Amino acid sequence: MTGAILSMDAVSLSFKDKRVLDNLTFSIPRGQTFGFLGPSGAGKTTTIKLLTRQLAKDAGRISLLGRPIERASAADYERIGILSDTSALYDRMSIADNLRFYARLRGVSHGRVPYLLERMGLTDSAKTLIKNCSKGMRQRAALAASLVHQPELLFLDEPTSGLDPAARAEVHKMLGELRDRGTTVFLTTHDMAEAEAVCDRVAILNDGAIVACDDPEELKLRYARNRVVIRTRTRGTFEVAKDAAGADLIDDLMRAGELVSIHSDEPNLEEVFLEVTGREF
Amino acid sequence: MAASLRKLGALLDKDARDLLKNPTMVVAVILPAAMILLYHFVYREPLAVADGDPAVRVLIDGLFLASALCLSVGMVVSMTLIYGIAEEKEKHTLRTLMLANVSAGQVALAKGIVCLATTLVVGALCFALTGVGWGMFPAFIALTALGAVPVILLGLVLGLASRDQMTAGLYGTPILLLCLVPMFAPIAPEAEAVAAYTPLGGVCELLRLLLEGSLTPEAAALPLAVTAAWIAVGAVAFKLLYRRLAQDN
Numbered sequence: 036m037t038g039a040i041l042s043m044d045a046v047s048l049s050f051k052d053k054r055v056l057d058n059l060t061f062s063i064p065r066g067q068t069f070g071f072l073g074p075s076g077a078g079k080t081t082t083i084k085l086l087t088r089q090l091a092k093d094a095g096r097i098s099l100l101g102r103p104i105e106r107a108s109a110a111d112y113e114r115i116g117i118l119s120d121t122s123a124l125y126d127r128m129s130i131a132d133n134l135r136f137y138a139r140l141r142g143v144s145h146g147r148v149p150y151l152l153e154r155m156g157l158t159d160s161a162k163t164l165i166k167n168c169s170k171g172m173r174q175r176a177a178l179a180a181s182l183v184h185q186p187e188l189l190f191l192d193e194p195t196s197g198l199d200p201a202a203r204a205e206v207h208k209m210l211g212e213l214r215d216r217g218t219t220v221f222l223t224t225h226d227m228a229e230a231e232a233v234c235d236r237v238a239i240l241n242d243g244a245i246v247a248c249d250d251p252e253e254l255k256l257r258y259a260r261n262r263v264v265i266r267t268r269t270r271g272t273f274e275v276a277k278d279a280a281g282a283d284l285i286d287d288l289m290r291a292g293e294l295v296s297i298h299s300d301e302p303n304l305e306e307v308f309l310e311v312t313g314r315e316f
Numbered sequence: 317m318a319a320s321l322r323k324l325g326a327l328l329d330k331d332a333r334d335l336l337k338n339p340t341m342v343v344a345v346i347l348p349a350a351m352i353l354l355y356h357f358v359y360r361e362p363l364a365v366a367d368g369d370p371a372v373r374v375l376i377d378g379l380f381l382a383s384a385l386c387l388s389v390g391m392v393v394s395m396t397l398i399y400g401i402a403e404e405k406e407k408h409t410l411r412t413l414m415l416a417n418v419s420a421g422q423v424a425l426a427k428g429i430v431c432l433a434t435t436l437v438v439g440a441l442c443f444a445l446t447g448v449g450w451g452m453f454p455a456f457i458a459l460t461a462l463g464a465v466p467v468i469l470l471g472l473v474l475g476l477a478s479r480d481q482m483t484a485g486l487y488g489t490p491i492l493l494l495c496l497v498p499m500f501a502p503i504a505p506e507a508e509a510v511a512a513y514t515p516l517g518g519v520c521e522l523l524r525l526l527l528e529g530s531l532t533p534e535a536a537a538l539p540l541a542v543t544a545a546w547i548a549v550g551a552v553a554f555k556l557l558y559r560r561l562a563q564d565n
Contacts, residue, residue: 087415109319109417117415121408125330127337139326140416142319177412 046095116186327426390495401475469550
């Protein structure tokens, strides 16, 4: 795991008698956007809590910014940004005042606040009190607050939860920009389309255990179905195996002028998840 | 160190501004002042007698000053500090701060300092309304500050222990009552018996000794020991609960 900015090695955690995380192992190189996927209750938020020292592990090793998490200093945590599932800003302060407060707290210039407001589509609402904001505006403001100090490593727990499609697209665009700047992102989501859109690599978590971990495209190829869907003029639509017999059949259909279309039926990440876990979201 | 001071400055600024926008703060300021004004009507006759009787004057001044001290500390701590921390917990802003690398200790220190400053401002306002000579003001403010320390520490503990603002109301009431006991010591023998051992009992006793002109090191020893004991109790309780708060499990 040399060179990893963040890694877990055989990490487990139990609450009383219930094992909630089981032997988690992964490592994330600098600059990668890593998706941690799974249904509600799979252990995604618990993993983030371990990685951000809100919880203590029972067993295994966690490395944060190249050193054991137990030895991570306050200065190390200044290099980290966290948007948790419960992140909240101050009700009686405006969005801009909240961001200025977090900028001061982090020791960075207020000059970055207008940029973040613009990137989050909040410029026109900058003076709106948080208590008067919609859920989506609050989520975008909280995300902006987690980015105010330009962290090297960013933990995002369901960052687009509650956002409308336009706001989600804006957040995805911002995540792309962060990746381009070399920021490492640890992202939890139960939205497979989001993971496919923004992640370089994903781990699929089920009942506290990682059941698959790879590049999304590799995962889709690994679990690709060995068949194509054929649509014909008179014989309807049916599946054909990707083998010699299937090739002969397609050849015959083409020669007979029967073939209308051939579609490769590749799984998306959600289907990969179903394949590896047997569960539905 | 510089980072800690920077964070403390940001938190102090935020807490002070928030206090001015917080409706409970208005109540915390108005209630003690209103009570002191009300005393002028309740004690109309003793006040008239006090003008010609120095012994009654000492008694009445002691009653007014003890009330001003107890109401300022009790109201401000129970209504702003405990509720303030509970609100941060209920709305998850405390956890968000901690995730931004701010310690619970820094949050508590900022809230404690703002609470102390607010208590002194409310105390000064109440003092002005008592009608007691300004010569007593420095001692009154110093004793208010000293007495506020253990109550603020207990307030921090109760604030951290509160799950939400409703629980804060539940936890705040006993500390408010505990703070108000010395107010009744001059007029109720039952209260006098226990008042000396309450968090503000020590400083109220020092105030009384000062007004009577009998403040000696020997006389001050017990009240100071009581105050120090409450400070120790508050500090230990805060340290224990702060550690529990730092991690979810």
